[in-house]
Amino acid sequence: MKNSLIQKYNVPGPRYTSYPTVPYWDETDFSDEIWAETLKKSFVESNSSEGISLYIHLPFCESLCTFCGCNKRITKNHGVENPYIEGVLKEWALYCKILGEKPTIKEIHLGGGTPTFFSTKNLEDLINGIFVHAKKAKDHEFSFEGHPNNTSHEHLQKLYDLGFRRVSFGVQDYSEKVQKAIHRLQPFHNVAKVTFWAREIGYTSIGHDIIFGLPFQEIEDIIDTIEKTKSLQPDRLAFYSYAHVPWIKGNGQRGFNDEDIPKDDKKRMLYETGKKLLFENGYHEIGMDHFALKTDSLHEAFQNGALHRNFMGYSSSKTQLMIGLGVSSISDNWYSFAQNVKNLEDYYQILEWNKLPVFRGHLLTDEDLIIRKHILNLMCQFETSWENKESYFIEIPDVLLQLQEMENDGLLIIKDNSITVTEKGKPYVRNICMAFDLRLKRKAPETALFSMTI
Template structure:
């Protein structure tokens, strides 16, 4: 345990979570334009639509109350009359994309995120998905998923989305301790989670996921382990078990419902992870990627075993699509050759659509170097290994990268052979640090201010 503590102290530094490479702070916005985004999107779409389909992420930003642990883009309101105008706006954005792409999109994945997707009524969610699908084909092998709030997800929500082809639902649990729930302004008894989990199973959902968070204010090791033991009673098919990102200097008052001193410190957070992971493994879950666990029967675990796991702005997915279009305010799209983010303010988003413009306001065109490094980081994040036995996977700085990783190798976090890097079991919690060694943007220009959460 002493060795683990020393490694934590050594490697617990601010670092990206690598949902993209380059990470958002390093997007080269001066070289980006809406026209460049359209061109790269059309190129990628033409290359991949018929062979593998596309993914859609739809951001539904409204929440009735603010959860103070949340780092997502949201708008807190109790005005449900905002639902219909927003759905019409998203459908308008989708129409603009369909007109741009010309060929009929083949949809392989849809994910509804937020905010709180179940803020919207089942009728409005039905209207949204039917509107999307009316201009598309659905791939024979597809996965439609959504994030449900245990307190307001109704059986009608689950049935309506199931009838539209949704088979996966993710519930945000965080922690079952009432004091922790009060601190993060997210009161939801175990009974609420149990009810919506059972409803999903009864209706026929094939993959149910729970999100658990460690490092929350006032949270103890016992709280984490008890939450995991309660979770075992429901046995969700997959789990996200991740560290709370305490970044109040970015998120402002949204993460100031408690004092910094109330948040567990480095050693405690690492112990929560290590002991929590042991509990999850003992309960039959398998580690399949950074912060993610699944039962052997789940498609995510099978994708990991087959080397098909993928990671993008939707998180981990069981299959890859070259094109991911983000619809809705603040959504991020990925054409593989470029990233593009929508307007972050609702009023700006609506205004751009009123002008018949795709509401993108910033992005990044990936260079050849970016594409090579992105592939290495994806390999590490999705399979805990990468190799450079093909010319296309080599870049001039590779020797310096490997030299920088020598110390991590000496610490037992990874093994390097002639053309392969393999993350060890001990090194899996430090995969973000390993990816940072490949991150040339980060090396060339360290942020002047702290913008990343701690890696541990």
């Protein structure tokens, strides 16, 4: 039965860091004026009560990892750092001018690229520059992504001194053969060193990112990676599927042949093996492809129904307004989305014109907001309900009809006004969300847009 379920449900599908997903944004009603208007509306509603979030994209890497689907610029020239920091701070000043008063920042996340490509001095200038125009929430949560090969003790100490308490390290897999295939040679010693440093300095949440389904990856590799992970006891883990999307990222993801990538039942067995070992070592499943120890804030948020998901991934707290700074970053004010230009030179040029570097966006409809809430519920709590009229939409009967086969397969339980994902159905939560995705159903993609769900 397990094999047939994988064959049946392993189809291309979104990861649902947003709804509507980016390929289904309707740009016809979007404008810079609408973005500014909805931004101010959301800011007024949320700033005093919960604060806002900042995602800052730092795109530079010294070498190309061939598994990576992020927007990045490969260079060993560290002279690019200062102009980029200046650009991000100028963009932030433009946002603060629109907001009209000092925002309270609840969350900051530094992503990339490689945030630790930047010197500690430039990272300090970035964060201090942000707070020229803002203040910190008392219960702020600042996090960053660290590359184990170039994250120094100085990086960890400086960011800790600036208020950061969470760090995630990209591990992927410890097999040398796999590491060579994805161009990410990274010995266990480097991961252990930065993990111990972070713990000694006082970071309260240390995360490791592990990927299953990488080229040449075998069951033995997953077992070895999880065993090594166990010895370091990170507080949380992202254990997610490799998204092979070379049609989007071009040659960057073609450092190996398609036949070298585990598929279907073999790929799922990699996940099931890793998941079982994580359970045996005290980790609990949190949302989709995430695991945490009971002592981590992500586990507490899941237990309390406070888990949130946005373009930064899972978060233990919710903010209605998230502003993305830097090239390719996406912002979300709940009522609309906006994405920055992806090309670095275009980003600088638009900032020279004293304009926000936004090149596309989407104004959410009333229907979008309802569907978005259901998908968030499923992704964060594995259940959703339409008991109140604000959560009901007229296509609910059609959605339930589509979900009937999944219920027959034991993946979920349908009640009068709700559905609950079963333990068996958790690996298929993306498929379940797709039944609610009205935009996807109304216009099926004619070309490859998404990675496989399994």
